[in-house]
Amino acid sequence: MNNTIPELKIRYHREMFPDIKECESHGNFVDLYTAEQTILNAGESGLINLGISVQCPEGYWMQLVPRSSTYKNFKIIQTNSFGVIDTSYCGDNDIVKLPVYALKDTVIPANTRICQFRLVKDEPFNIVSVDSLSDNTDRGGFGSSGTE
Numbered sequence: 001m002n003n004t005i006p007e008l009k010i011r012y013h014r015e016m017f018p019d020i021k022e023c024e025s026h027g028n029f030v031d032l033y034t035a036e037q038t039i040l041n042a043g044e045s046g047l048i049n050l051g052i053s054v055q056c057p058e059g060y061w062m063q064l065v066p067r068s069s070t071y072k073n074f075k076i077i078q079t080n081s082f083g084v085i086d087t088s089y090c091g092d093n094d095i096v097k098l099p100v101y102a103l104k105d106t107v108i109p110a111n112t113r114i115c116q117f118r119l120v121k122d123e124p125f126n127i128v129s130v131d132s133l134s135d136n137t138d139r140g141g142f143g144s145s146g147t148e
Contacts, residue, residue, distance in 0.1 A: 006057035017051040021111045029116040036110050040102035047097040055090040060119045067116050075104040
């Protein structure tokens with residue numbers, strides 16, 4: 001059994017952002033900071049520069065999501081629900097950015113904890129086509145309550 005802990009390589013682009021804060025681990029997710037100030041008007045989309053490039057370990061990918069306070073503090077939402085950084089996005093100039101949409105005018109200062117990530121292990125699976133899922137009970141609707 002292999003108990004080797006995977007290593008995520010992170011390049012901080014200090015040549016562009018000399019004061020960039022390094023990411024911090026809090027539980028299962030790691031916080032990331034804005035590399036520069038971002039100004040967005042209501043209804044505007046933008047990319048928040050995180051000032052890092054990464055190389056995910058083989059067999060893993062990075063899941064990028066906003067922090068729970070991001071909407072409350074800045075009234076922005078991530079446009080693609082969550083981001084996927086896979087092993088092919090690993091060059092020195094492949095800078096990680098958070099795609100967002102502003103619901104109100106906002107200013108996000110440099111070095112603000114804005115999003116978080118975790119590494120997710122690739123798990124192989126097979127797709128099986130069936131005529132029925134008859135072994136399961138229908139819930140009767142969309143959502144946990146069984147209604148729409």
